[in-house]
Amino acid sequence: MVRVTLDNISKFFGKVRAVVDLNLEIDDGEFVAFLGPSGCGKTTTLLMVAGIYRPSRGRILFDNEDVTDLPPKDRNIGMVFQSYALYPHMSVYDNIAFPLKLKKEPQREIDKKVREIARLLRIDELLDRKPAQLSGGQKQRVALGRALVKEPDVLLLDEPLSNLDAQLRILMRAEIKRLQKELRITTIYVTHDQVEAMTMADRIAVMNKGRLQQYADPQTLYNKPANIFVASFIGSPPMNLIEGELEAPDDNSVFFVSSGIKLKLPNVPPNVAKDGQREVVLGVRPEDLQMVGPGDADKEETLEGSIYVVEPLGKEFLINVQVGDHVLKMLVPADGMPEAGQRIRIRPNFSKIHLFDKKSQKALL
Amino acid sequence: MGRTGEDIRKRIARARLERMMVIAVVILVAVVPAIPIWLMYGWIISQSFSGKVILGILPTDLTLDNWRFLWSPIKMGEKEYPNIWPITINTLALALTVSGLVVFVSSLSGYALSRMEFKGRTALMQFIIALHAFPSVILLIALFVILNKLGLYGKGFVTLVGIALIKAGLEIPMATWIIKGFFDNIPWDLEWAALVDGASRWKVWRTVILPLVLPGIAAVSIFSFLSGWSEFLLVFTYVAQEEYYTLPVMIYYMIGEFIHIDWGMLAALGLFYAIPTLIFFSVSQKVLLRIYVGGVKG
Numbered sequence: 283m284v285r286v287t288l289d290n291i292s293k294f295f296g297k298v299r300a301v302v303d304l305n306l307e308i309d310d311g312e313f314v315a316f317l318g319p320s321g322c323g324k325t326t327t328l329l330m331v332a333g334i335y336r337p338s339r340g341r342i343l344f345d346n347e348d349v350t351d352l353p354p355k356d357r358n359i360g361m362v363f364q365s366y367a368l369y370p371h372m373s374v375y376d377n378i379a380f381p382l383k384l385k386k387e388p389q390r391e392i393d394k395k396v397r398e399i400a401r402l403l404r405i406d407e408l409l410d411r412k413p414a415q416l417s418g419g420q421k422q423r424v425a426l427g428r429a430l431v432k433e434p435d436v437l438l439l440d441e442p443l444s445n446l447d448a449q450l451r452i453l454m455r456a457e458i459k460r461l462q463k464e465l466r467i468t469t470i471y472v473t474h475d476q477v478e479a480m481t482m483a484d485r486i487a488v489m490n491k492g493r494l495q496q497y498a499d500p501q502t503l504y505n506k507p508a509n510i511f512v513a514s515f516i517g518s519p520p521m522n523l524i525e526g527e528l529e530a531p532d533d534n535s536v537f538f539v540s541s542g543i544k545l546k547l548p549n550v551p552p553n554v555a556k557d558g559q560r561e562v563v564l565g566v567r568p569e570d571l572q573m574v575g576p577g578d579a580d581k582e583e584t585l586e587g588s589i590y591v592v593e594p595l596g597k598e599f600l601i602n603v604q605v606g607d608h609v610l611k612m613l614v615p616a617d618g619m620p621e622a623g624q625r626i627r628i629r630p631n632f633s634k635i636h637l638f639d640k641k642s643q644k645a646l647l
Numbered sequence: 648m649g650r651t652g653e654d655i656r657k658r659i660a661r662a663r664l665e666r667m668m669v670i671a672v673v674i675l676v677a678v679v680p681a682i683p684i685w686l687m688y689g690w691i692i693s694q695s696f697s698g699k700v701i702l703g704i705l706p707t708d709l710t711l712d713n714w715r716f717l718w719s720p721i722k723m724g725e726k727e728y729p730n731i732w733p734i735t736i737n738t739l740a741l742a743l744t745v746s747g748l749v750v751f752v753s754s755l756s757g758y759a760l761s762r763m764e765f766k767g768r769t770a771l772m773q774f775i776i777a778l779h780a781f782p783s784v785i786l787l788i789a790l791f792v793i794l795n796k797l798g799l800y801g802k803g804f805v806t807l808v809g810i811a812l813i814k815a816g817l818e819i820p821m822a823t824w825i826i827k828g829f830f831d832n833i834p835w836d837l838e839w840a841a842l843v844d845g846a847s848r849w850k851v852w853r854t855v856i857l858p859l860v861l862p863g864i865a866a867v868s869i870f871s872f873l874s875g876w877s878e879f880l881l882v883f884t885y886v887a888q889e890e891y892y893t894l895p896v897m898i899y900y901m902i903g904e905f906i907h908i909d910w911g912m913l914a915a916l917g918l919f920y921a922i923p924t925l926i927f928f929s930v931s932q933k934v935l936l937r938i939y940v941g942g943v944k945g
C-alpha cells in the first residue's frame with residue numbers, strides 16, 4: 283500500500299494533448315475516482331500510473347520514490363481494463379494464477395491464493411472455464427480477481443462497470459467499495475459516470491480535455507463546484523446554468539439580469555459585481571428552487587414563469603419552467619399535480635446558489 | 648395483421664426452398680470441382696499398386712513392385728538414379744529449414760510491424776508487398792552470382808543450405824504480412840494486462856501473444872514447408888551433383904526418360920512425394936482451426 287503522487291505530468295501523442303500538467307496526490311489506502319467525459323485523458327493517466335505509457339513530462343512517485351522509469355512489472359500494480367483483457371487461451375484459474383506464476387511463487391501457495399480470491403469473488407465454480415464461456419459480470423469478477431490476487435500496492439480500475447447492465451452495476455458498485463475498504467488498497471477508479479464516482483470514491487478528480495478541473499471529496503464537489511464544467515457535470519438532474527450580468531445599482535444590493543429575468547441576490551456582496559457590472563453565469567440546482575405563493579416572499583427575490591412540462595419521477599416531480607427566455611428545471615415534492623401552462627412563482631435557496639465568471643469559468647462565491 | 652394460416656405456410660415453404668437452393672449451390676461450387684482431383688488421386692493410388700493397366704485406367708495385378716524404389720536402387724532403362732532416401736532427406740531438410748526460418752523471422756518481424764512505432768514503418772510495409780511481386784526466375788542470375796561469391800555454389804549440401812536461405816528470403820515478406828494481420832487482431836489491452844501482471848516483454852510475447860497467433864504461425868509454416876518441399880527451379884539450377892537433388896528434380900529427370908519410362912513407378916513415386924505434405928498438413932491444420940481470438944475456442 284503506497285501513496286501515489288502525480289507530479290505535473292503531461293502526455294502528448296503527436297499533436298494530441300491527452301493529459302496536461304496534472305498534479306494529484308492519492309493517499310495510502312484512499313479510493314480516488316477519475317471522472318470526466320470520454321476522451322478527457324483518464325485512461326491515459328491510468329496507463330501512466332501503471333507504467334505502460336511514459337509521461338512526456340513530469341514524474342510519478344510511489345511513497346516519494348520516483349517510479350517514472352520503472353517498468354510495469356516492477357510496480358506491483360493490479361489493473362482491471364475496460365475490456366477486462368482476460369487471456370482467451372487460458373482458463374479462469376490460469377488467468378488468476380498468471381501474476382503469481384510470474385512471481386515464481388510455489389505451486390501450493392498459488393493454488394491456495396487463487397481459490398481464496400475466487401471464493402471471495404464468488405467465481406470458484408468457474409475456475410475451469412475459458413473466458414469465452416463467461417457472462418460480462420463473471421468476466422469482470424475474474425479480471426478483478428486477477429488484479430487482486432497478487433496483493434497489489436495500487437489497484438487501477440478503468441471503467442470496470444461500464445459493460446454491465448444497470449442492476450449488476452449497482453450491485454458491483456457496493457461490492458467493489460466494500461472490497462476496497464476491507465483490503466485497504468490505494469485505488470484509482472476511472473469512470474465517466476458521476477453517480478459511480480460520487481457513491482464510491484473518497485475523493486474525485488474531475489478532468490476535462492486533459493486538465494484537472496477540481497480534486498475534492500464528493501460533498502465539496504457537489505456544494506462548491508470550482509468552475510462551470512464541474513457544476514454542469516456533477517449532479518442529476520443537472521444544475522440550471524443561466525448566462526447574464528451582475529448589476530449593483532447601489533452599495534447594498536446586487537441584481538442578476540438576463541433576457542426576461544431580473545433577480546435580486548440578497549446573499550451576494552456587491553463587490554463581486556466589479557465596477558457595478560459583470561458578465562456571469564448563475565447556477566441553481568433543481569432541488570434548490572421552490573414554488574412560493576404570491577405574498578410569501580419579496581417579489582424582487584422571485585422569478586415568475588409558466589410550467590412547460592412536468593416529468594414525474596415517482597417520489598418527486600421534475601418541473602420544467604419557462605422563465606423569460608430560459609427553461610429552468612426544478613424538483614418539487616410529488617403532491618398535487620402541477621399542470622403545463624400554469625403560471626407559478628419560484629424562489630431560489632439563496633444560500634445555495636452559484637456564480638461563475640463567464641470569461642474564466644471560475645466560481646465567484 | 649391479416650396474415651392467414653395459408654400465407655404463413657406459403658412463406659415457410661419458400662424459406663425451405665431457399666435453404667435447399669443454398670445447399671445446392673454449396674455442393675455445386677465446393678464439391679463438384681473437387682471430383683476430378685479426387686479421381687486423380689484415386690487413379691494414382693490404384694496405378695501405383697497394379698502391375699498392368701488396361702487402357703490406362705483399369706488396374707489389374709495387385710503388386711508392390713512399383714514401390715521397389717523404397718528398398719532398391721532405381722533403375723530406368725540404362726540409367727541408375729540415386730537411392731530415394733538421401734534424396735528424401737535432402738528435400739525434407741530443405742523444406743524444414745525454409746519453414747523454420749520463415750516462421751522464426753516472420754513471427755518476429757510481423758510483431759514488430761504490427762506493434763512497434765518506428766520511422767519508415769509504412770514505407771517498409773509497402774516495400775514488403777512490392778518485394779513479393781518478384782518471381783524467383785528474375786532473380787536467378789543475380790542469386791547465382793551471390794551464391795558463387797559466398798562460396799555456396801557447387802558445394803553439395805552447403806548449396807542446399809544456400810537455397811534454403813534464398814527460398815526463405817523469398818517467402819518471408821508474404822509470411823510477415825500474414826502474421827502481421829494476426830498480431831493486428833490482438834488488442835493492446837491484452838498485452839498491457841500481461842505487462843501489469845508482471846511479465847517482461849519477452850514473456851508477454853511467449854505466454855500471451857504467441858499462443859494467440861498460433862493459427863497464423865501454423866498457416867505460414869504449412870505454406871513455407873510446401874513451397875520448400877516443392878521447390879524445383881532453384882535446385883534444378885544450382886545443384887550440380889545428383890546426390891543433392893530433391894524429389895521434384897529427380898521426378899523431373901525421370902519423366903524426361905522417354906523410352907524406358909515406367910508409369911507404375913512414377914505413380915508410386917508421386918504418391919510417395921505427396922505423403923509428407925499430407926502428414927504435415929493434417930498436423931498443422933488442427934492448430935489452424937483452433938482460433939482463440941474472437942472468443943472461439945477449440
Ligand SMILES: Nc1ncnc2c1ncn2[C@@H]1O[C@H](COP(=O)(O)OP(=O)(O)O)[C@@H](O)[C@H]1O
Pocket residue numbers: 295298299300318319320321322323324325326327
Ligand atoms: N495511443 C494513442 N495515440 C494517439 N492518441 C491517443 C492515444 N491514446 C489516447 N489518445 C487520445 O488521447 C485523448 C485521451 O484519451 P483517453 O485517455 O483514452 O480518454 P478517456 O479514457 O478519458 O476516455 C483522446 O483524445 C484520445 O484520442
Ligand SMILES: [Mg+2]
Pocket residue numbers: 321324325326
Ligand atoms: Mg478510457
